[in-house]
Amino acid sequence: MAWVSAPKRSIDQGFPRQWAAIIALGLASATPALAAGQAEAEGFVEGSSLDLFLRNAFINRDYRDGNQDKREWGQGIVANFESGFTQGTVGFGIDAFAAYGLRLDSTRRRAGAGGIDFFYRDPTTLEVERDVAKVGASVKLRLSNTVLAYGDLRPSLPVLNHDDARLLPESFTGTMLTSTEIEGLEFNAGTFHAQSRKSDEGRDSGGLKGIDVIGASYQFNDALGAALYFSDVDNVVRDNAFKRQYANLNYAMPIASNTLSFDFNGYRTKYDVSGDRNRIWSLAATYETGPHAVTLAYQRSSGDVGFDYGFYQNAGGTGNGGGSIWLANSYWSDFNGKDEKSWQLAYALDFAQYGIPGLKYRVAYVRGSDIDTDLTTNGKEHEFFNQLSYTVQSGAAKDLNIRLRTSALRVSSDAADYNVSGREVRIFIDYPFSVF
Template identity: 40%
Template sequence: MQKTQKLTLAVLIQAALISTAFASEQSESKGFVDDAEGSVLFRTGFINRDKKNVAPDVDNSSTAQSAIFKLESGYTKGVVGFGAGVIGDASFKLGENKHAGNGMIPKHNDGSAYDHWARGGAFVKARVSNTTAVYGTQVLDIPVLASNTARMVPEYFDGLLVTSREFKDLELTAGKFTKNQYSDQVTTDGMGLDSAIVWGAKYKINDAMNASYFGVDSEDALERHYINTNYKQALANGSSLTYDFSGYHTEWDKEANVSSARPGLQGSDDRSNNIWSLASTYNQGPHSVMLAYQQSTGNSGYAYGENADGVQSIYLANSYLSDFNGRDEKSAQIQYNLNFADYGVPGLNWTSAYVYGWDIDTATDDNAKESEIFNQVKYTVQSGFAKDASLRVRYSHYRNDDTSGTESYMMPDTNEWRLFLDIPVKLF
């Protein structure tokens, strides 16, 4: 593992020093001030989880208002450019929120919700040619270390991320992170992350095909690898067929907590999982239909987030309210998406999906089942003073037959509503 990490870092350093056949991003810098950007996202959010067949006080419901901001300078001019910025959020609850607990609002030790809270941090950055390095507080979009952005405010990581685009159609990534803060935590390292080293590459093979690989080694937690390939096939009459394959291989260390491990294996270093999904999407004008199959194998389900590895680190097809990632689980999905632009309502989009999972290995059954009906409507304002403001309404109807109640990674039967109103404001 160490050899792989050193090789990746060496490639990044070499890429920053060689001459390239295309324009250098740093050579086009306008300066520290002229390239500066500032924005605030005002978000009003509501999540309600109505859990069936459990005590009423286990239901979760949260409503809050947040302002998510990012102020970032440009890069100074010269061979090496330098810059800095701050990122963070400030929020307050709307109403009592007596049943918070769904990742929206932080809670005091007595279980009561915070009335108001603020988080964030600073970062510095440097750029040589087409290679950038950012050190400090960041929101990550890496398949093996991805920040949760599906709640009121994002999940933050603190550390160093280097991204290099020195070679045409190739992007290399490497980094090290030492802090992880969930969306509903006020402590900057609420998850107690020791050290997570990430590396990876994305390559555009041609205009129709892309491939990527990423890995992470989290100290005393896990080692994980991810691969993806995506191919878009053009068909007649402007239609297309897209194929997407994604897969993870994970091995957990003895010290890691793995909620979905087979009984008797907690505290063992012999816990692993393979999970993959294959999806095909047919698109014709405003209509898209996707069919997907996903399969998990190993003595653990695909556990993520609980080891400070990112609450959104599941770039797989069958991931909605449930991720259909149980031990030995197989799942199939059909999804339909309609873009209303062709019907005179640009900015309006509707997605509906049904996912069915089977052969789940639980403590009392090796063929447990689960299913979810998912619906989402989103409207984004296209012009005028409210341009880019959006309203998203989502509903999930989830059911399973885990009658044992011992599998903590399987939620109870749940009806969930999510409503988010986003109003972005560009400051400069």
């Protein structure tokens, strides 16, 4: 698939910081013929919901080559309130959340891994937070099927995806417009100026300077879908400011009673000051037959630097969300080094057809090569991944999910400045339930 170049009026020329332009775009798409969204508003109270989410999470990383092992264990609870919209042409509502995490185990030596980051460790004293509490809220307006929200948000976009894969989720403060006026099409545009670190309190504990995002996804039919997104990240360290483009194309082809699907994902990044570039893409083919699914994927990184994403700007990161890497070969390692090529073979099994609904297993092997570092142009890494998960299907514990995950990662010594070898274990117990 060819890369689609940015329009002549690119987002670095002010969009979407021009909030009026965002609102106008959404209103322009709100055609009367498709105005069912707000017309069916139940009311502020009648459409409200309160959900609780409990998570007990444990991650242990047993590093090799003399690196200090890391381990964190915590109990988290997140309450999510979503109001309905007031009735009328324009609906008004409020969303809010509260999160609390309690440290159950970790020491000064074992905490502080960027890839775990359950609880913040002070870089000077090395003291680890005993707990973390945070709250957030946003106001929202809806016209037809277009929603404009401002406040503390948790976007899930390929160029700005909040990290919800640890104990507590990240959040961002800013404005987001989401429009679904045309069936199958979702349009998003937003601007954000603060980031709440998942392991620390405070609205801008991540030190974010600014991120602008715009893009859309479209489902052409049951078989074909595509997406295109752009972002402009303004970093505290100006040398790290960059512009990024993302493209996706996915296609599912039925073969008798089976399915063969293809999923392409790609990013193109250019840094503002240095002019360094990176292109990274992956193509995954998955064949599903009955309870079985086999995936073969190839991923390729090229350019002046490797693909960089996530972590926090005040800690030297990009600040664009710890989940902003929608690529096939992303497990413990993301196989995103400079010039890295990687292959994946994976197998998944759903035990529902064997009389155990809710039980699933996935195993994957990924091998990367040609990593360009200060010592070599042929660095290597490989990872063996296993995950067993079970979701309770009924009863008082309905929807409770248990995930057991292990990874064994080996990195060649000449690529040690890119990644580190080790063995990882994750145990997550999630329990979501509705209060009303």
